Amino acid sequence: MISKRFVAKRLLLLVPVLFGVATLVFAILQLSPGNPARVIAGQRASEEFVRQIERELGLNDPIYVQYGRFLLDAAQFDFGNSYTIQRNTPVRQILRNKLPVTLELALYGQLIGILLGIPLGIISAVKQDTITDHLTRVGALSGISIPIFWSGPLVILVFAQFFGWLPTSGRIDAQRFSIEQVTGLITVDTFVQGVDATLSSGFAVSHFAPFFSAVEHMILPAATIGIYSMALISRMMRSSMLEVTRQDYIRTARAKGQGAKITLMKHGLRNALIPVITVIGIQFGSLLGGAVLTETVFGIAGIGTLLVQAIEVGDYPVVQGTVLVFAFLFTLVNLGVDVTYSALDPRIDQ
Amino acid sequence: MSTETDTGAEAGRRQARGVVERVRASPFLSDLLSNRLALVGLGIILAMIVIAVYARLFVDLEAISLTQFGTNPPQAAPSAEYPFGTDGQARDIFPRVLYGAWYAVLYGTITVGVSTIAGVGLGTLAAYFGDVTDNVVMRSMDVLLAFPSLLLALALVAIFPDGLGLWRAVAALTLVYTPRFARVIRGAALAVLEDEYVDATVALGAADPRVIVHHVLPNCLAPITVQSTLNFGLAIIDLAALSFLGFGAPTGTPSWGLMLSNGVEFGLLTGIWWWSFFPGLFLAITVLGFNLLGDGMRDALDPRMRDAID
Numbered sequence: 001m002i003s004k005r006f007v008a009k010r011l012l013l014l015v016p017v018l019f020g021v022a023t024l025v026f027a028i029l030q031l032s033p034g035n036p037a038r039v040i041a042g043q044r045a046s047e048e049f050v051r052q053i054e055r056e057l058g059l060n061d062p063i064y065v066q067y068g069r070f071l072l073d074a075a076q077f078d079f080g081n082s083y084t085i086q087r088n089t090p091v092r093q094i095l096r097n098k099l100p101v102t103l104e105l106a107l108y109g110q111l112i113g114i115l116l117g118i119p120l121g122i123i124s125a126v127k128q129d130t131i132t133d134h135l136t137r138v139g140a141l142s143g144i145s146i147p148i149f150w151s152g153p154l155v156i157l158v159f160a161q162f163f164g165w166l167p168t169s170g171r172i173d174a175q176r177f178s179i180e181q182v183t184g185l186i187t188v189d190t191f192v193q194g195v196d197a198t199l200s201s202g203f204a205v206s207h208f209a210p211f212f213s214a215v216e217h218m219i220l221p222a223a224t225i226g227i228y229s230m231a232l233i234s235r236m237m238r239s240s241m242l243e244v245t246r247q248d249y250i251r252t253a254r255a256k257g258q259g260a261k262i263t264l265m266k267h268g269l270r271n272a273l274i275p276v277i278t279v280i281g282i283q284f285g286s287l288l289g290g291a292v293l294t295e296t297v298f299g300i301a302g303i304g305t306l307l308v309q310a311i312e313v314g315d316y317p318v319v320q321g322t323v324l325v326f327a328f329l330f331t332l333v334n335l336g337v338d339v340t341y342s343a344l345d346p347r348i349d350q
Numbered sequence: 351m352s353t354e355t356d357t358g359a360e361a362g363r364r365q366a367r368g369v370v371e372r373v374r375a376s377p378f379l380s381d382l383l384s385n386r387l388a389l390v391g392l393g394i395i396l397a398m399i400v401i402a403v404y405a406r407l408f409v410d411l412e413a414i415s416l417t418q419f420g421t422n423p424p425q426a427a428p429s430a431e432y433p434f435g436t437d438g439q440a441r442d443i444f445p446r447v448l449y450g451a452w453y454a455v456l457y458g459t460i461t462v463g464v465s466t467i468a469g470v471g472l473g474t475l476a477a478y479f480g481d482v483t484d485n486v487v488m489r490s491m492d493v494l495l496a497f498p499s500l501l502l503a504l505a506l507v508a509i510f511p512d513g514l515g516l517w518r519a520v521a522a523l524t525l526v527y528t529p530r531f532a533r534v535i536r537g538a539a540l541a542v543l544e545d546e547y548v549d550a551t552v553a554l555g556a557a558d559p560r561v562i563v564h565h566v567l568p569n570c571l572a573p574i575t576v577q578s579t580l581n582f583g584l585a586i587i588d589l590a591a592l593s594f595l596g597f598g599a600p601t602g603t604p605s606w607g608l609m610l611s612n613g614v615e616f617g618l619l620t621g622i623w624w625w626s627f628f629p630g631l632f633l634a635i636t637v638l639g640f641n642l643l644g645d646g647m648r649d650a651l652d653p654r655m656r657d658a659i660d
């Protein structure tokens with residue numbers, strides 16, 4: 001059972017952390033060199049014009065006024081308008097468009113990691129100290145050691161360049177299909193909308209052609225993320241499984257005559273999964289951070305590439321909004337992990 | 351003459367026996383040395399250090415940073431003359447990759463070293479003094495830990511001027527890594543502080559600094575080392591990642607991250623695979639070395655301390 005008091009306490013503890021996060025983000029941007037008004041006005045604009053923009057944005061107000069305004073706005077998820085990337089578009093709207101792209105990628109990556117990592121970890125633990133176990137462990141450690149910005153290019157090289165099986169970048173074959181953004185999750189949008197067969201230059205195409213194109217584009221980036229998270233998950237699964245099989249209740253189950261396999265699956269797995277869920281949660285958070293790299297390698301216009309671009313051109317509201325939203329999501333995921341953990345293991349101190 | 355050498359050799363043997371006995375007496379070291387994978391990791395790390403020092407001493411940095419049209423063919427595939435091929439600026443990739451080891455080892459050491467020291471300081475203070483100190487220190491650490499690490503590093507990099515090059519990546523990552531050390535060391539120090547010998551020392555009248563320096567820190571040494579080793583690999587990846595994204599090494603620098611970035615941008619879709627392949631390979635092997643060693647160290651660690659490390 002989830003204790004309501006536990007959840008309430010954890011939610012309350014979130015407030016100071018998020019306050020600290022917002023303060024830190026504000027401080028970082030105050031300390032950053034460069035004048036935002038100059039960024040908006042452009043390098044050739046007159047001093048006069050720059051001054052005017054400074055006044056409009058309230059950049060000349062005392063720092064505590066700016067800070068207070070920032071906190072109030074941030075609490076309402078209002079991060080102002082973009083300076084340069086999509087001039088005058090509210091940052092909130094930009095994030096709303098781009099966040100699903102990143103979340104979708106992270107979800108599929110994580111799914112691959114879970115589906116492969118958990119069985120691998122179990123096999124490794126069951127066959128402890130055999131050649132299978134050693135290979136899995138070294139494989140898992142290698143998976144963690146290979147940076148995404150190397151494994152990504154490698155899979156592109158092999159599967160897109162050499163074999164030509166899959167596309168190298170992007171999210172869909174943009175020349176053939178245009179898909180209206182509804183949920184922002186491209187595999188969902190394409191699946192629902194499909195394509196009108198007559199539109200596609202005389203060739204008969206399946207209604208699901210755009211969906212398949214989206215899936216094709218998803219495979220390599222999701223697999224790249226998946227390799228990494230598979231490595232982490234299988235490691236945790238193995239050590240957790242080994243830990244659990246040494247427990248008294250496993251011996252009791254075996255002593256009462258239950259078969260080894262049933263004991264392992266019924267008593268072992270369920271208990272061993274608890275720490276693995278923690279890793280999956282934490283891992284999901286760092287996937288969001290890693291999205292910056294994956295998206296850059298695969299040319300996907302998500303929130304990660306948005307942030308890099310915004311830092312490069314000095315689009316402060318976009319930087320603020322992106323970083324705050326990332327931190328917010330990361331904190332929420334961690335909270336979710338803690339709550340799940342306590343629900344699964346009633347012994348956890350509440 | 352000969353007697354002197356004999357006594358010298360004898361002393362050497364005695365010393366060696368002393369070392370062996372100390373290793374035997376320390377379950378941490380003997381466990382670690384019996385872990386073959388950890389030894390492989392150690393071997394990789396030592397090899398990388400040798401490469402790094404060799405490159406620093408014998409490779410001409412200026413020469414390998416400049417474009418070399420006229421001397422080398424551009425974009426030449428790996429051959430006997432150019433083992434790792436040449437890049438788009440006709441630079442020989444092999445010495446550049448070797449020099450990259452120097453950057454990885456040097457900047458990795460500084461990043462991990464400074465954040466270890468800062469983390470040890472903050473962590474022990476928080477554990478030892480508890481109460482308000484603990485709360486202030488650890489809650490600030492929580493704020494830093496609330497960001498995905500690479501993201502916070504990216505935001506922090508923006509503060510420092512461009513001219514600092516790789517140093518701004520080091521500065522940003524040091525801030526990002528410090529809380530990880532502080533948290534682990536606080537946990538380890540709390541475990542040590544529960545021990546009776548600490549109570550005994552305090553009862554005997556030892557002052558705070560003496561208890562911390564002579565009792566708490568030496569007993570936290572193992573978890574500190576493990577955490578540093580595990581984070582060394584991560585630091586090397588993150589440093590390269592910042593360069594990869596264009597917020598680290600300045601143009602022309604033979605750092606693995608930057609080479610990968612150029613290789614991916616200009617070489618990947620044009621078939622010049624070696625441009626990004628070799629820097630990435632060295633990066634991955636180095637990180638694997640640290641992970642193998644760190645993993646073995648963690649397994650050899652006292653279970654009570656192991657809980658502190660995630």
